[in-house]
Amino acid sequence: MSPADATLHRRAAARINYVALDRPDLSFASRVASSHMSSAKEGDYHLTKRIIRYLKGKPRVVIRYKFQTESKNITVFTDSDWAGDKVTRKSTSGGVVCRGQHTISWWCKLQSNIALSSCEAELNSALKGAVAGLNVQRLAASLGDELPLELRTYASAARGVILRQGVGKVRHLQVKQLWLQEDVAAGKLTILKIPRADNCADALTHPWGANDLPFWAAMGICFIPRHPASLGDQ
Numbered sequence: 001m002s003p004a005d006a007t008l009h010r011r012a013a014a015r016i017n018y019v020a021l022d023r024p025d026l027s028f029a030s031r032v033a034s035s036h037m038s039s040a041k042e043g044d045y046h047l048t049k050r051i052i053r054y055l056k057g058k059p060r061v062v063i064r065y066k067f068q069t070e071s072k073n074i075t076v077f078t079d080s081d082w083a084g085d086k087v088t089r090k091s092t093s094g095g096v097v098c099r100g101q102h103t104i105s106w107w108c109k110l111q112s113n114i115a116l117s118s119c120e121a122e123l124n125s126a127l128k129g130a131v132a133g134l135n136v137q138r139l140a141a142s143l144g145d146e147l148p149l150e151l152r153t154y155a156s157a158a159r160g161v162i163l164r165q166g167v168g169k170v171r172h173l174q175v176k177q178l179w180l181q182e183d184v185a186a187g188k189l190t191i192l193k194i195p196r197a198d199n200c201a202d203a204l205t206h207p208w209g210a211n212d213l214p215f216w217a218a219m220g221i222c223f224i225p226r227h228p229a230s231l232g233d234q
Contacts, residue, residue, distance in 0.1 A: 001042050009033075009040045012048040016055075023061050024221060026051070027108035027204050028092070035110065060224035063103055071100030073148045074136055077194075078129035080111070080155075081205035082118040090114055091121035094204030095129040096219060097136055099147070103219045104136060108204040116172050122155035123177055126162065129153075129201075130180050130189065149189035154196045162191055 001009070013033040020030035029051050036044045074097065081092045091111045097104045109128065115121035133149045140147050153159060162180050167173045184191055196202060203215035216223075 001040055001045055005045050006040045009045045009048050010037045012052060013037050016048065016051055019055070024063075024096075024103075024106045024204065024219060025058075025061060025208070025216065025223075027094075027106065028207060029054075031092070031108050031110060058223050062222050062224060064220045064222055065102050066220070068100045068102065071102075071147075073150050074099055074104075074133055074140070075150050075152060076129040076133040077199050077201040078122075078125045078151065078153050079199055079201040079205050080115075080118075080121040080125035082115060082121040084206060085110060088114070091124070092205045093121075093125035093128050094201045095125065095132060096201050096204070097129075097132050098219075099136075101218075101220065103221075105132065106201075106204060106219070107132070117157075117170075119155070119157035119161065119170065120173065120177075122153060122158035123161055123173070125201075126151060126153055126155070126158050126191070127177060127180055130183070133189065134183075151189055151191040152194045152199065153191070154194055154199050156193060159191055159193050 013030075014037075016026060017030045017034050020026035029047075033044065033048055033051060077096045077098070079094045081094075083089045084092050088110075090113075093109050093111055094107065096106045107128070111121065111124050113124070115124060129151055130149075133151060137147055137149045161168070161170060161173070162184055165181055165185070167178065183189055197214075198218075200215040200218040203212040208215075
């Protein structure tokens, strides 16, 4: 890639990263584009061009907050794509924090360590989700709203590790990955297993396609048509 094209890639990636702060549908693409800014290659340049073409087709996305009865808890959905990064072999964590059907926050992040199993990758994602959920819970408490916290994942192995004490037979786990066991045992939060089809965080861990549209709908995300004349149909 020429220096001029590398500069264009970095500029585009920075702007995509900024737009992605308000658009969950760009979270994964933004993470990948931003990760190669310092040493961009030809494929990275084509990636940013593809994202820009997508933005031209879908320039507006909104998150709708429909009326709902008062929710009694904070719900966190977590997922991971084990060793999904083909260069570093690191896993991607995705998560969504909701109150009822209202989306509060979301994230797509490359894990800092290389997970040696899908269980460890899902455990790392659950830890990230627990931290985000506890932060929202404490913020709500400071406003006088005491809300229980519920962590949802479809990873049976990670849930099993969290519900027991110690590493068991999984010897490669670190101490920092086990603090959640104590919080669950103390009743500070609960962890539930859900079907994969009900886990909207799945759409944040890989390049998404048509099969992921129900996840965006579950998060309240609506794609506004490009032509203003079509807005009356929404």
